[in-house]
Amino acid sequence: MAKVKGAIVIDVERCKGCCVCIPACPQDVIQIVKEVNGKGYQYAFPANHDACTGCINCAIVCPDGVITVYRVKVES
Amino acid sequence: MGDLKLMKGNEAVAEAAIRAGVDGYFGYPITPQSEVLEHLMANKPYETTGMVVLQAESEVAAINMVYGGASCGRMVMTSSSSPGISLKQEGISYLAGSELPALIVNVVRGGPGLGDIQPSQGDYFQATKGGGHGDYRMYVLAPSSVQEMYDFVKIAFDKAFKYRNPSMILSDGAIGQMMEKVEISEQTPRRTPEEIEKQCPWATVGKPTNRQRNIITSLYLDPYVQEKHVLKIKAKYERMQKEDVLYEKIKCDDAEYILVAYGSSARIAQKTVDIARKQGIKLGLFRPITLFPFPSKELFEVSKHLKGALAVELSTGQMVEDVKLAVECKIPVYHFGRYGGVIHTPVEIFNEFKSKFLGGI
Amino acid sequence: MDINEIIKPENLVYKKTKLFTEKPLSYCPGCGHGTTHRLILEVIEEMGIVSDTIGIAPVGCAVLAYEFMDIDMQQAAHGRAPALATAVKRLMPNKFVFTYQGDGDLAAIGTAETIHACNRGENITMIFINNGIYGMTGGQMAPTTLPGMKTSTSPFGRDVRIMGNPLKITELLANLPGTYYVTRQAVHTPNAVRKAKKAIRNAFEYQKLNKGVSFVEVVSNCNSGWKMTPNDANKWMEENMFPFYPLGDIKVPQLEKA
Structure with a gap:
């Protein structure tokens, strides 16, 4: 059966660390890092990337549009 | 016609x-x-x-x-x-x-x-x-x-x-x-x-693929940018002053005194000029047509051979300030107004003129 | 499977619309303005109407909307966007015209322009961001501030006996004959975003019919003004704003109902 695997790319320099993407993710993929970006924001990071299904929920709620999403079908 | x-x-x-x-x-x-x-x-x-x-x-x-x-x-x-x-x-x-x-x-x-x-x-x-x-x-x-x-x-x-x-x-x-x-x-x-897009390439009519987006705004948060913007606008007003001043001179060439009036006041003042001329008084009328840019230079030229000017306007004295600035205080300038919707009669302007410049009625 | 094997152009499923300019959004972290901007731009891109669209920015937090949207835009005096839109649409009836306004702009200072543009049935789209507060000026009471809600000019909570009642302007506008489509949406969860986008798409599509104003209210957060984290603000919004400003369609075209 086919399984979907996803990946997200976060433009960390434009991320404001608002965390709205975190509850939007059904797989708990995203966390906020301790470091800050050039603007001084702690930014989002796909800490649990393996669980990502590429559902785009995080990307569509992101107010700053910093998340790009990729998805593939993998035969298991 | x-x-x-x-x-x-x-x-x-x-x-x-x-x-x-x-x-x-x-x-x-x-x-x-x-x-x-x-x-x-x-x-x-x-x-x-x-x-x-x-x-x-x-x-x-x-x-x-x-x-x-x-x-x-x-x-x-x-x-x-x-x-x-x-x-x-x-x-x-x-x-x-x-x-x-x-x-x-x-x-x-x-x-x-x-x-x-x-x-x-x-x-x-x-x-x-x-x-x-x-x-x-x-x-x-x-x-x-x-x-x-x-x-x-x-x-x-x-x-x-x-x-x-x-x-x-x-x-x-x-x-x-x-x-x-x-x-x-x-x-x-x-x-x-x-034709509009050609004449006004800045117009917001929908952004085609072959130009940057057009923005109509008056907001410039950076004070240095705002200053530049104000200077750009200021330059237009200076250009107006050079290129687009309009005025009318009526019997100013040999005049010793003039009335300065615009709009409906100028119509009435013109009648006053006729009254004065009939009595042999060399009175003229200078009518600014553009109130901004005010014909300051032109009025100054006219004022060089004058003994005085009377600004006639339906206000408590507004245009008269521009008249005084234009003649650089080289001749006496007085103001004669009617207010609140009352308009002058030609005779009362004439009487005012005489009392100011010819020592009474 | 290695992440880098997934991140390839052929596997792309979502990226920010290219109608966003390169300029980073000036909004506070977590603010719904950014999401709403994006939805409007996605709709314009998907409909292929960039060259036929004129947007009108308000005074308020979204005053700089034109900095972020790569389309032709005008910046209106506070509250007057519907008047601008009226003229733009009447002078260029084949173009798509939208206003983007906050609650202070649309429901306080611009109430007359809003109501009359809607009542005349101008064939425009109005996007109304309602976060119950003046964000730009630092969190003062808005016409839509809830009873009891604390703001910098109602520091002990909005006392309706003194400060009057919040205005449900969207319901009011739905009663006018000139509005064709009136809906209230939100953009704080993936589901809400999907619905809001559909509503904005509808609103733009309806302009083709020449039937009047299509009006989309977006109940949004103002975490800075409300003094909460973005996620707490979203939760507070669900618990307090939505009961007073319930989401959903308020007026739908008769054709669709049948």
């Missing part, structure tokens, strides 16, 4: 707008200028030239409709009278700040406040010194006949587009309401969308 028609000044403005190929008029009724909107509605230019005519919910809405239409490079205008023009001031400031061409017609009535509905020139300061907030001016034309009410519509739009700056026709209740013979011009077709 075009067709002759007997019209009110306000109707002449409306007819001129149609004939000049104006794209949109947005107004709100107020006496003594409601005939502008009435004439447009009665003549239905939206069925002939395609001109948009809309009665707005307020003067504020009307001037902001003008702002929206001007932002699209369209020839748009509004008209009102003093209290309504006060309401439009924010919008006019935005037009100037965003560098938009537009025409505002003010058929001035007595004030301050609600005042009355008789002719006045009490809005001179408001019209020529900015009026709204911020550092700007309008190109201000003062007609003194119904024909000029008609003709100045085209001039006002030409200058508005030349400078990307709002123009004003500063009329009054007398010129707006009086009926005179007017020579009507041929119908100028409205510009096509292609």
Whole structure:
């Protein structure tokens, strides 16, 4: 059966660390890092990337549009 | 020669707008200028030239409709009278700040406040010194006949587009309401969308793929950028002063004294000149047609061989300040006003002139 | 499977619309303005109407909307966007015209322009961001501030006996004959975003019909003004704003109902 695997790319320099993407993710993929970006924001990071299904929920709620999403079908 | 028609000044403005190929008029009724909107509605230019005519919910809405239409490079205008023009001031400031061409017609009535509905020139300061907030001016034309009410519509739009700056026709209740013979011009077709985009590459008409987006705004948060913007606008006003001053000299060449008057006051003052000349007094009339830019240099030239000047205006003394500045205090300048909607008679101007300059009546 | 094997152009399923300019949004972290901007731009891009669209920015937090949207835009005086839109649409009836306004702009200072543009049935789209507060000026009471809600000018909570009642302007506008489509949406969860986008798409599509104003209210957060984290603000919004400003269609075209 086919399984979907996803990946997200976060433009960390434009991320404001608002965390709205975190509850939007059904797989708990995203966390906020301790470091800050050039603007001084702690930014989002796909800490649990393996669980990502590429559902785009995080990307569509992101107010700053910093998340790009990729998805593939993998035969298991 | 075009067709002759007997019209009110306000109707002449409306007819001129149609004939000049104006794209949109947005107004709100107020006496003594409601005939502008009435004439447009009665003549239905939206069925002939395609001109948009809309009665707005307020003067504020009307001037902001003008702002929206001007932002699209369209020839748009509004008209009102003093209290309504006060309401439009924010919008006019935005037009100037965003560098938009537009025409505002003010058929001035007595004030301050609600005042009355008789002719006045009490809005001179408001019209020529900015009026709204911020550092700007309008190109201000003062007609003194119904024909000029008609003709100045085209001039006002030409200058508005030349400078990307709002123009004003500063009329009054007398010129707006009086009926005179007017020579009507041929119908100028409205510009096509292609012509508008060519003439106004800055217009917001939808961004095609071959240019950057257009933005109409008056907001520059960086003070250094704002300063640059103000300097750009200031340069326009200096250019107006050089290139587009209009005035009329009547019997000024041999005059020893002059009256300085504009609009309806100039009509009355002209009669005073006739009275004086009959008595052998060398009196002339200098009539500024553009109130901004004020014909300062031209008036200064005239004043060189004068003994004095009397500013005649329907206000407590507004234009007289520009007259004094123009003659650089080299000759005595006095002011004679009537107020609140009362107009001068030629004889009382003559008497005032004599008492000021010839030692009594 | 290695993440880098997934991140390839052929596997792309979502990226920010190219109608966003390069300029970073000036909004506070977590603010719904950014999401709403994006939805509008996505709709314009998907409909292929960039060259036919004119947007009108308000005064308020979204005053700089034109900095972020790569389309032709005008910046209106406070509250006057519907007047600008009226003229733009009447002078260019084949274009798509939208206003983007906050609650102070649309429901306080611009109430007359809003109501009359809606009542005349101007064929425009109005996007109304309602976060119950003046964000730009630092969190003062808005016409839509809830009873009891604390703001900098109602520091002990909005006392309706003194400060008057919040204005449900969207319901009011739905009663006018000139509105064709009136809906209230939100953009704080993936589901809400999907619905809001559909509503904005509808609103733009309806302009083709010449039937009147299509009006989309977006109940949004103002975490800075409300003094909460973005996620707490979203939760507070669900618990307090939505009961007073319930989401959903308020007026739908008769054709669709049938």
